[in-house]
Amino acid sequence: MLRFLSAALILFLVLPAAAQEYVPVNQNPDFKAEAVRIAEQFVVPRYEALAARFLTQNEAWKTYCGKPDDRGFEQLGVQFREAAEAWAAVELVRYGPISEDFRYERIAYWPERKNDVARGLARLLSSNDALTEDSMYDRSVAVQGMSALERLLYDEGAAAALKAGDLGAKRRCAAGQAISFNLTRVSKDVLTDWKPLIQKLKTGDEGPAREAVTRFGTDLLMLFQVVGDQKLDVPVGTTSGEAKPQAAQWWRSGLSNATIATNLKSAADLSYMILGSGGPGINTVGATETAQSLAESLPAPLPDMIKDGSQRSKLLLLRNAVRGARDLTTAYVPAALGIVVGFNSLDGD
Amino acid sequence: MQIDRRSFMLALASSFVAGGMPAFARERLYVSACNDAAGVSNLAVFTADGGTLFKTQLPDRGHDIALSPASPDLVVFARRPGDWMAVIDRRNGAVKVVVRSPEGRHFYGHGTYSGDGTLLYATENNLETGQGVLGVYDTAANYRRIGEQPTHGIGPHDVAFMPGKELLLVANGGARTDPASGREILNKHRMEPSLALVDPRSGEARYKVDFGSDLTGLSVRHLAVASDGEAAFACQYEGDPEEAPPLVGLVSKDGRTRMLGMPDEDLYRLNNYLGAICLDGSERLIAATSPRGGMAAFWDRSTGRYLGLAPMPDVCGVAAAPEAGTFIVSSGNAGVKIARAETHDLARVGGSDLDRYMWDNHIEIVT
Known part of the structure; x- marks a missing residue:
């Protein structure tokens, strides 16, 4: 699961000049502000x-x-x-x-x-x-x-x-x-x-502020990882035979879908705050909102859909939408913040 | 990635930053690979207070570093699955030679010198069989590869000499990978992690500790060998993410292992992943780092007592600081700090521009 995010970030890290020219990196970030x-x-x-x-x-x-x-x-x-x-x-x-x-x-x-x-x-x-x-x-x-x-x-x-x-x-x-x-x-x-x-x-020096901004960016990317990997991949499984409906968060109260949608809305809100409107990477916010919308419109509680062959495709669609939003966020948000995330944590060694 | 040796050498020459050894003569020097803000990979030798002796440009991210006991040479290994290692003069950053892995092999990022410095052993992958090998390099012959020995396992990563410098302890991570598919684990449900004590002259295994069917996903990756022959090892768990097996253990010189405990809440914060392990100067204390959990964790090796966690985002590199009970720790986005194991607190390194770099997984002590 992690490898998808790893691959994306590793590409970003090792091929900055060739592959990321279209992503403007904030060269002079005001970390404190x-x-x-x-x-x-x-x-x-x-x-x-x-x-x-x-x-x-x-x-x-x-x-x-x-x-x-x-x-x-x-x-x-x-x-x-x-x-x-x-x-x-x-x-x-x-x-x-x-x-x-x-x-x-x-x-x-x-x-x-x-x-x-x-x-x-x-x-x-x-x-x-x-x-x-x-x-x-x-x-x-x-x-x-x-x-x-x-x-x-x-x-x-x-x-x-x-x-x-x-x-x-x-x-x-x-x-x-x-x-x-x-x-x-x-x-x-x-x-x-x-x-x-x-x-x-x-009032402090730039060090703590830079760490705070880095952490906010990392936390935002982590949200996609948690929603994609833990909240969707683990309960949905690769086949309906491997599905674990009770691994869904809030399955007892029936709040799995709504809280995933709210998670994604919060990610869209934070991305919007960082990227603004009309700037490069604005599709990032739209992609996250698309995933949010898919989560909101699931026709049944997530644990019920997991074992239903006819319904699983909608969950896989949601999962792909979360991945798409994650990839865009990974490409644009750290660059806009002027930070690097996942240098070691996504390294795999 | 493929590198061109000629262009690499030119790049190294142009990026060399001389600092001069005398100014740093009384301070402990550390070495680590790092990236700068422009994404350029370097090898840096630095002091804990932020002085940089030199930076040498690398063609791609480096991983661990081995230091010759007999010459000024150090070797930085390409990050897995890399096909190069660079021999660099630890005094000034000058590149002596760049060695490519032979056809059908790639480096795993770690290696070590023989006790007399005449040979270098590097963990490598036999791409055809997936079996791990120790590539053997003759340091006097410009690091020509003169043979190989089995690691007795799949996916070897860290390797370290036991006291006496005759037997090598190898952490066979158990995960089969192939550069053609990046870093994807090809045998995720059939991993075979093990610790093997190998005689590098004969290739014979003196013992091999398998992790058993319950812990096949517990990939042992990194080692810290004490002078009494006991080794601490750090693992990554590739199994069910909801499980949380202990990640740090000790193996005695005769191959008996025990895992070190910690409270579940703290264990969960390591996110089933450790990236490096180290002993302090007294060899009594252990530090292990979790970049995925953003935590450094500490134990007392003599009692097995767990000491606590220190939070640091993307932390991975760790080495003993001069004062017993302290470590220098580095991060991909939070610079370099000093960690005190007993109180598990972190102190910023004063007056430092080390925060400007993204530090790779490992730090080693130069002097």
Whole structure:
């Protein structure tokens, strides 16, 4: 899977003069201005939206746990969806405070390896210790965020267990409340820590700003890799026999398609911010939006389509569209930023 | 890529930047391949504070470097699957000779000199069979290739002498590739990674450690041999991306292996991929770098204790810094830094223009 991206980047790296003449490279990048612009106009507003959604979600859990009823339960699902969408809109950012103290993994533990979320949640629900909001942060990272909440809401039998009105339901409710609170805490911490980082980017020397711009560019390319390789290639497989529908992100809640579309929209937004309108490489944004549109118009949830021979072609089309967008982004965005990405990470040795 | 030796030599001559050894005489010198902003590939000898002794232009990206124990020669190997290696004077960057791989062979990016410096061994691919070989070169005869020995595996990458300089440890990555299909792994589901201890005179394997059917995707690529005969090795995992096997291990001088642990959360951050491994000056500590994870990871070799991660985007090159417990680390887009293993923090290299270069996978110590 990686080899496709590798091949593209390696070509870019070793044949700059001959093959890339048509790609204008920014020879005099203003790293400080660009880093601050992306941080202030792309990153921070999305974390603000995420923090607001997590707060509303936590309120929904408090309301439901105080007075469990169908309307309150419905709200849990509504708010989960909104929170997942808000996360998908900023999921590509791996640089900055989100990379500290496993905050990224605390918000969404995916891909789930070694069944960590299931095992951790089972342990959490079967224990008798006090399940307070403040104590969540010290538990396994795997059970602290959206991945655990999704299981609490959408695992087989989870809704009935949450509505059962017994001690088990109370424990599940306390878990949901504590996890949703933890998400507000983590998102708030991320926002708080962006302020001094932006200040540092504004007032410090060029080194950190150049690193920030490089990381933003790398994160953008990584998004295509994650969507193409992990969110599509792994669950879709090379044949329907190799398909793994349950490897799709958010398959339990049915949000796989919508969050992939939001991921791609965020990539298009960032590409547009970097490339502008009308300049070289503007097709990059259009190609990403095409992929986004294909994800939005999938006729059924991605996990259902994976095993359906007649539907797989639409997923392969989406996969190709993501690759096409990735190739254009790889060609134009690093050049526009005046950076090099993947010199070693895509090297393969 | 194909290179023309004559034009290469001319290019090297024109790009040579003299700095003069005396100014750097008391400082540790490092060597690494790198690209500049214009995309030109170089070999650079530099100090940790950013002084550059020389840069020598290369026709394409280099990979690792071997240093002669008996002469000023160093050899930079072309990045896999390259067909050249360049012998360069470590004092001034002058090119002594460029050696092409013979028909039917290509270099894998690594090699090492014999203890007396008379021979150079390079890991190579037999394109016809896919089997790894050690090309043997006579340094006194202008690095003429005088033979080859088997590596007892597919896809050899790093190679290092064991203490005593009689036996070579070879990391057979297990992945079969062919330049005709780029760097694509042709046997992804049937990889055969192994560590082989080879007698380069007879070609005989003293031991071969296979990784077994459960770990066929665990491609062992890089080595760091301690003076007590134990070697640390670093792997890349080509299997199911959702799996995350340990990536660093130790092999004793008699071939017993054990993998070094680390918390799952940290292991996942390595993204199933390590690009280099190194021991510090005391040989007690291990640093391994993951360019895909943007992390350097540290262990205590004496206890096996995991020490932590240090984040650095596109990090790969790593070598021991003068102070025990510290390493110099380099990146494709974040310059060069000093890493302290115990506290796993990074410090920028002061007053340096090293940030201007994209540093290739490996750093070696010159003096």
